[in-house]
Amino acid sequence: MKFRELEKNCRKSTEGFAEHMTLAILGDCATQHLAKAIRGYAYTKEIAMDIFDADYDQMEAQILDPGSELYEKQPDAVLLWFCTEKLYAAFCKCTDRSRFAEEMMEKYKRYYALLEQRLGGRILQFNFTEQDDRVFGNYANKTAESFLYQLRKLNLMLMEEAQLQKNLFVIDLAYLQNQYGMEKIKDAKMYYLAKMPLSTHILPQVAAEVLSVLEAIRGRIKKCVVVDLDQTLWGGVIGDDGMEHIQIGELGQGQAFSDFQNWLKELRKRGILLAVCSKNEEDTAKEPFLKHPEMVLRLEDIALFVANWENKADNIRYIQKTLNIGMDSMVFLDDNPFERNLVRSLIPEITVPELPEDPSQYVSYLQSLNLFETASYSGADKDRTRMYREEMDRKDLQKQYGDYEEYLKDLEMKAQAKPFDPFHYARIAQLSQRSNQFNLRTIRYTEQEVEHLAKSKDHLTMYVTLQDKFGDYGLISVVVLDKMPSDTLFISEWLMSCRVLKRGVEEFIMDQIVELARKNGFQTVTAEYLPTAKNAMVSELYERMGMNKEGEGRYRVSVSEYQAHKTCICQEGELQ
Amino acid sequence: MSREEILEKLNEIFQDMFDDEDLEITEETVADDVEGWDSLMHISLIEEVEDAFDIRFTMVEVNGMQNVGEMVSIIAERM
Structure with a gap:
């Protein structure tokens, strides 16, 4: 420009x-x-x-x-x-x-x-x-x-x-x-x-x-890269050439593809999810990730692997739904202009860079676009892919259960709710910048503001961590409560990672909020929902949680009348 | 490139920069004749013209240009 x-x-x-x-x-x-x-x-x-x-x-x-x-x-x-x-x-x-x-x-x-x-x-x-x-x-x-x-x-x-x-x-x-x-x-x-x-x-x-x-x-960041395989991640066509003849590492122009994979792997370590979307037989497509000695990316680097003969726009929609992230936070990389145009025209929100024809230019071109700006980084980011893969295992388990409640019990969920502490300032700020869907008032906090809230006498704060038998989700929810006059506690922010939806975590946290209010001598809890383009999923959250609607987007419940929920989550540790 | 050709090319740049397709500059045109031609715009204009003709004005020239004609003369000299 x-x-x-x-x-x-x-x-x-x-x-x-x-x-x-x-x-x-x-x-x-x-x-x-x-x-x-x-x-x-x-x-x-x-x-x-x-x-x-x-x-x-x-x-x-x-x-x-x-x-x-x-x-x-x-x-x-x-x-x-x-x-x-x-x-x-x-x-x-x-x-x-x-x-x-x-x-x-x-x-x-x-x-x-x-x-x-x-x-x-x-x-x-x-x-x-x-x-x-x-x-x-x-x-x-x-x-x-x-x-x-x-x-x-x-x-x-x-x-x-x-x-x-x-x-x-x-x-x-x-x-x-x-x-x-x-x-x-x-x-x-x-x-x-x-x-x-x-x-x-x-x-x-x-x-x-x-x-x-x-x-x-403001939270407009990229979270996922969807990549094609043939001629994008390696030279050649796996289905025709066979695993021994694809160009990666020492073979042919393989070094350029290795460097490209290496860069994607660095993104993965920074917390960007990698997904594969390829027109191939699944077993054939996965083979290099499992067996090729010079592949930089391995199967565990890929959060979601989709190889079939369906059209790519449908596959990308499936990936987006499964990973539960916004389409505008996704990038699609494919060497084939036809596929790029198809995806671009059917899914306008996704970013589709015009990859150069020469694979040796992939990395420098993509770097010049600066797609992966971030306003926060925490050591836990490198685990994000693992968490999503664990999520896939959970979904597999869920399929085996007829009764959802039984499934939840079998997950053996354990949660902890604690006031903000210095070890978690970075992650709390990051979650506040990343969460768009389950976010009641969409306030973005920097680490400095998080620290301020933690130390302030005018607020109560809470972060929630969750684990189950498949693994550790880490910190998944943040609540900020303002102390108001006449023994009222106002939920000035509540946000949660969408990965843990529909498991009773919302109910668990709501109970914790009211419990916190009770322990600190408050009579009433009030709340507000501020609509944005992305947070419609929580427009009726507070009603579902048992609060009474008082006006457009405003809610209230008295601590003494509040009915705690029944969940399958075991609470660890004590509230403040 | 003749003076006329230079002026024609300049006119295109002016039209684009001042967002005015009907703008017709002459060698006598001065900044006051063109709406929006202030000192800020002058700087952008100079850099655009330098780019388009692949030349560099000197500091004194940028400061001393009295009208479009003088700009044309400097460009003609450099080409």
């Missing part, structure tokens, strides 16, 4: 767009073109983006003055842009150069603290495009007094700080510089003439990165 088109989008009406965002841009350079690019790019995603764009010499005042327009606007997120040119100017004036990066970081940290305290929203910050003054030549890598050394150190310190400050997200301009080159991203005269550190040619890519991060924070 070209900057010119984004600029034009800014003049188009965003009326009717369901999504709205407000973003403040604060830079020590000119940011108007960037603001246009972001607004224009948001338009292509059907997001109405309201941008507060401060003058570049106003940056400090906006952050420091508690009465500034910035704080009046209360944007959802703030984008900070400290440019390399200004950094260099500050470096030249600095006397203790070996400590320059630390000094800058101290300044940023003061800003983060003020923004956190007065806004509480997300902070996005560009890292620094790399530039060296060549005053030391290559020796710059050998002395802490060089600009290059301090700049690279500062970029690393930003990454370290972003791990501590959960509300801070770094946007990687240095990566874009690497991809596109200095020639494309900068024009020195534009900095002198207009204080523009980046050329308009690169702004569409910059805007795309900003939007990716903002969308990931």
Whole structure:
């Protein structure tokens, strides 16, 4: 996309767009073109983006003055842009150069603290495009007094700080510089003439990165990759060539396919589910995953394996239903343009990248799309595939039972409900960003906000973990309760992973909520359902749970009248 | 490329950038004549024109251009 088109989008009406965002841009350079690019790019995603764009010499005042327009606007997120040119100017004036990066970081940290305290929203910050003054030549890598050394150190310190400050997200301009080159991203005269550190040619890519991060924070992320096999995961056709002759590893162009599989495996470890969708006999298709010594992906890496002769759109719908995730969180990879077009036309929500013809370009092309942006990561992500596979085993067991209740009893479910604790902040924040369907008020929490809730005296919190005889689901539900006047406890958020639906877990949690209310001396529990495009499944949850409807989406139940449910879940441990 | 050809190509760029199919620029056209041609737009315009003709203006040229004609002259010189 070209900057010119984004600029034009800014003049188009965003009326009717369901999504709205407000973003403040604060830079020590000119940011108007960037603001246009972001607004224009948001338009292509059907997001109405309201941008507060401060003058570049106003940056400090906006952050420091508690009465500034910035704080009046209360944007959802703030984008900070400290440019390399200004950094260099500050470096030249600095006397203790070996400590320059630390000094800058101290300044940023003061800003983060003020923004956190007065806004509480997300902070996005560009890292620094790399530039060296060549005053030391290559020796710059050998002395802490060089600009290059301090700049690279500062970029690393930003990454370290972003791990501590959960509300801070770094946007990687240095990566874009690497991809596109200095020639494309900068024009020195534009900095002198207009204080523009980046050329308009690169702004569409910059805007795309900003939007990716903002969308990931909002929970718009990819969760699953559906892959074809022949000519996609390996060279050749398994049904014709036989397992010995498919190209993978050392054979033919096999290395390109191995690298592609390796990349998919890395995604799997990050928590992306892999599913196979192939026109093949199932046994033939599975054979390489079981027996080929050079296959990188093995059967246990695949959450769901579908090989038959049905049309791929139907198979993908089956995969989506079985994994129980949104179609817009899925990516379909197939070397065959016919299949891609078929899927694209029958399922418009799914992302179907236009894979290059040359398999050696698969990985670099897919990486350039940055499809897998995320706003959270926890160590448990690598287990997600295993959990889904265990789920398949459960479904198999379920088929053997005539009576669902009997089946549930046989699962030997055990659950624990506990107040938020530091070990689970990351996972709680992540679940709040990922859950769209079973989510009563769709509030997205960052880790920082989770920590705040955990420590707050005005709230009670609860997370629930579940296991059964097939395995451990881990943390599957989050509840946040607000203490209200007149002994009332308000369920300000309740969300749950859809993987555990219809097992009595909702009933179990509702019981826990009321029990928690009772123990803490509350008389009444109230709740609210806020509809979104995706959470219709819980529109009648509170009624089903035994609460009384009081008005549109509002519910109430008195603790003394509440009837606890009968479930097949054994409770472990005590509530707070 | 003749001055006329350059002007014609510029006209296409202007029409697209200012979203106005009826826009007809001449060598005498100045920023005030075109709705939306402010200092921000000037920067985008310069980069678009540089791209389209595969040339680079100097800093002084960007600052000193008084009308479209001067832009045409600089482009003609470079081609």
